[in-house]
Amino acid sequence: xxxxxxxxxLALAIxxxxxxxxxxxxxTREHDDREAPPQPNRWPSVVAVVPARxxxxxxxQSLKSLLQQDYPxxxxxxxxxxxxxxxxxxxxxxxxxxxxxxxxxxVLRGAALPTGWTGKLWAQHQGVQHASAxxxxxxxxxxxxxxxxxPDNLRTLVPRAEREGYVLVSLMAQLSCxxxxxxxxxxxxxxxxxxxxxxxxxxxxxxxxxxxAGGCMLVRRGVLERAGGIASIRSEIIDxxxxxxxxxxxxxxxxxLTRRATSLRPYGGFWxxxxxxxxxxxxxxxxxxxxxxxxxxxxxxxxLMASIVTLFGSGLAQAAGLCAWLLMAFAFQPMLRFYRLxxxxxxxxxxxxxAYTLFTVQSALEVWRGRGGMWKGxxxxxxxxx
Numbered sequence: 001x002x003x004x005x006x007x008x009x010l011a012l013a014i015x016x017x018x019x020x021x022x023x024x025x026x027x028t029r030e031h032d033d034r035e036a037p038p039q040p041n042r043w044p045s046v047v048a049v050v051p052a053r054x055x056x057x058x059x060x061q062s063l064k065s066l067l068q069q070d071y072p073x074x075x076x077x078x079x080x081x082x083x084x085x086x087x088x089x090x091x092x093x094x095x096x097x098x099x100x101x102x103x104x105x106x107v108l109r110g111a112a113l114p115t116g117w118t119g120k121l122w123a124q125h126q127g128v129q130h131a132s133a134x135x136x137x138x139x140x141x142x143x144x145x146x147x148x149x150x151p152d153n154l155r156t157l158v159p160r161a162e163r164e165g166y167v168l169v170s171l172m173a174q175l176s177c178x179x180x181x182x183x184x185x186x187x188x189x190x191x192x193x194x195x196x197x198x199x200x201x202x203x204x205x206x207x208x209x210x211x212x213a214g215g216c217m218l219v220r221r222g223v224l225e226r227a228g229g230i231a232s233i234r235s236e237i238i239d240x241x242x243x244x245x246x247x248x249x250x251x252x253x254x255x256x257l258t259r260r261a262t263s264l265r266p267y268g269g270f271w272x273x274x275x276x277x278x279x280x281x282x283x284x285x286x287x288x289x290x291x292x293x294x295x296x297x298x299x300x301x302x303x304l305m306a307s308i309v310t311l312f313g314s315g316l317a318q319a320a321g322l323c324a325w326l327l328m329a330f331a332f333q334p335m336l337r338f339y340r341l342x343x344x345x346x347x348x349x350x351x352x353x354x355a356y357t358l359f360t361v362q363s364a365l366e367v368w369r370g371r372g373g374m375w376k377g378x379x380x381x382x383x384x385x386x
Contacts (some may be wrong), residue, residue: 116235118234128229150260155170217221
């Protein structure tokens, strides 16, 4: 067996394992509308905490979606203005006033960013501290300023947490998928995330794997305090998964797909999306050159080798490569259906993976240049900073 054949057979074996042995990640079965949990006898109190830095273009729409929640229990919103210079706070207050809901919105002016904190987590920490002062809520809804919520989102999140005793319930918001670049890259982003963190395994108590999606996280306040609060993850770039790891040590968590929370801001073109991915890709690898090399090799073997030997190989190598390519296209279908895209995008997965390989290498280069985690004009603190 020559090298090409061996690599093609190995790629095929990898995809057979992924389909049958990786928690069924590709099936997208963990979805918030698969069942309707019974309503609790008492609706617990909730405070939404929204960190915002230069979000004037979307903050009104986002806050209106929160203030219009048809939640039966006590609910209010705390927005932390993180040194915005575009009128974010004024736009937020105007939106609340237009709804006649000014009394349910508090806007805090964030303090200067301390050393060792990422900007979002520092703002979030201040919001949590403020929300927990006085009559502390039962739950905190940690959400982003560019996320829109369906009116019944909170009313479905809370019963799920109450019924199963989850300390964290998180929803992977439906991302913008309108432009060509978004259709090319965005569904695969969620697909790769599920491959790394199979949602079924996230919910299993006996497994250490933990993950969350930062756009929508319902957290038991008391458990968050017991786990060390936001301060315990203050330097993390991938803050949602870091928080999930802390909280899973305290109790069960759940993560699923949804259409009830959606991204309000388009991601733009190919390179704009690439910069978003590059912001955290190298952090995911623990800033390790060795893991970077292994990840690039793994991406090439898992996704690219099948298409290469299919197009340029022959005999057994070509046959094995084609089978692997068909399997990966098949595995991608449930995610494509969720985003209402043509099934033919499944055959583009090798090219999409090549783009993500480029973004991963770019992420490492940015860190080595001292510009790692660049976001909203800040180079974010590195993991391990104090």
